[in-house]
Amino acid sequence: MNDMRSAGEPDYTDADFQRVRRIAQDEAGIYFPDTKRTLVYSRVSRRVREAGHASFHSYLDFVQTVGGRGEMERLICALTTNVTNFFREKTHFMHLEEIVVPKLAAQVRAGGRGRLWSAACSTGQEPWSIAMSVMTAFPDAPAHDVRILATDINADVVAHAAAGIYPTVEAEAIPAEKKSQFMEPHGDGGLRFTGGIRNLPAFRVLNLNANWPMKGTFSAIFCRNVVIYFDEATRERLWHRLADRLDPGGFLCVGHSERVASKSQCGLEQIAPTIYRKES
Ligand SMILES: C[S@@+](CC[C@H](N)C(=O)[O-])C[C@H]1O[C@@H](n2cnc3c(N)ncnc32)[C@H](O)[C@@H]1O
Structure with missing residues (x-):
């Protein structure tokens, strides 16, 4: 099932979301509930495009190869939330x-x-x-x-x-x-x-x-x-x-x-x- 995407945006299916979710959990311990499906798309689609892939599927195949290790690190960076401030709390x-x-x-x-x-x-x-x-x-x-x-x-x-x-x-x-x-x-x-x-x-x-x-x-x-x-x-x-x-x-x-x-x-x-x- 394709998400609502317009021309030039990479293919993104439920199976892709499940795969990113598993990677985030295995690599960083980060857990994305079902409600974060769109958030995952918005964070990762830029990486998919910049790495020259037309779909999440082909991008995720690549990051899980030995040669894709550097891109795996960039994927994990894209999935993190970095909000912070001086003297917070x-x-x-x-x-x-x-x-x-x-x-x-x-x-x-x-x-x-x-x-x-x-x-x-x-x-x-x-x-x-x-x-x-x-x-x-x-x-x-x-x-x-x-x-x-x-x-x-x-x-x-x-x-x-x-x-x-x-x-x-x-x-x-x-x-x-x-x-x-x-x-x-x-x-x-x-x-x-x-x-x-x-x-x-x-x-x-x-x-x-x-x-x-x-x-x-x-x-x-x-x-x-x-x-x-x-x-x-x-x-x-x-x-x-x-x-x-x-x-x-x-x-x-x-x-x-x-x-x-x-x-x-x-x-x-x-x-x-x-x-x-x-x-x-
Ligand atoms: C919301 S920021 C919190 C920053 C700061 N501790 C604060 O409270 O303002 C969360 C940070 O946790 C990092 N992070 C997420 N998973 C991590 C992991 N498995 N190991 C180390 N850092 C992680 C993210 O990259 C992000 O910079």
Whole structure:
């Protein structure tokens, strides 16, 4: 059955939707319910055209070949939702400045290391907000062993995040004193993070539902507004893996509509609606 498409638009059938859905689930853990059939079309049809295919069927055959691996990655990028903002959910950053970073600073000054993780960082507003909070509560952090790991499955958004350059209008969500302290004008109407803060984040491509190469544990993990795209089983597996990566007494921050189900709390105590603390 062909969808409503006009001349030049690729063929798209129910079978194609089922195939994309299976790929998204297998490759990234992302689940598209039946109601997202049109959304999938609008996100993928451009890739189909740009890769030179007349139908989803032939495009999907191609991405599932060895030579189509690069296009498979572009397909997964096209399927992700990357909406984000600076200081989204302010309570998390207050908690960071007032509770997490002072403890991390004491640990680091005593010769330890300080690690934080933004686990689905999108275009970087989240890890740069974490970095600004670290700098506010611990100004000499860049002179110590402090790192903010910032990861996402989508290589395009990770490159954007690593550049640390944003349009002025997007930076409006940053408090004025932080903006003037940590950013400088860049190009025509842009702002760029500058100075020691640039040494704090380390940006990497990482699929939360694959193996994690990094070692060690984190004082806090921000895993926000990503598990909403996963099915229940994938979420539960992830909560357990994240809990394993927290220091005793470390914190997990989740998105405003996300909760760690009580059966999968794995040593995590809910201390605020979207903040969990791992038992010491
Ligand atoms: C809506 S954004 C959330 C950004 C930020 N955490 C926030 O709350 O503002 C969701 C991000 O999750 C990423 N994502 C989706 N599936 C992923 C996976 N399996 N592994 C890692 N990142 C994933 C997407 O690429 C996207 O950038």
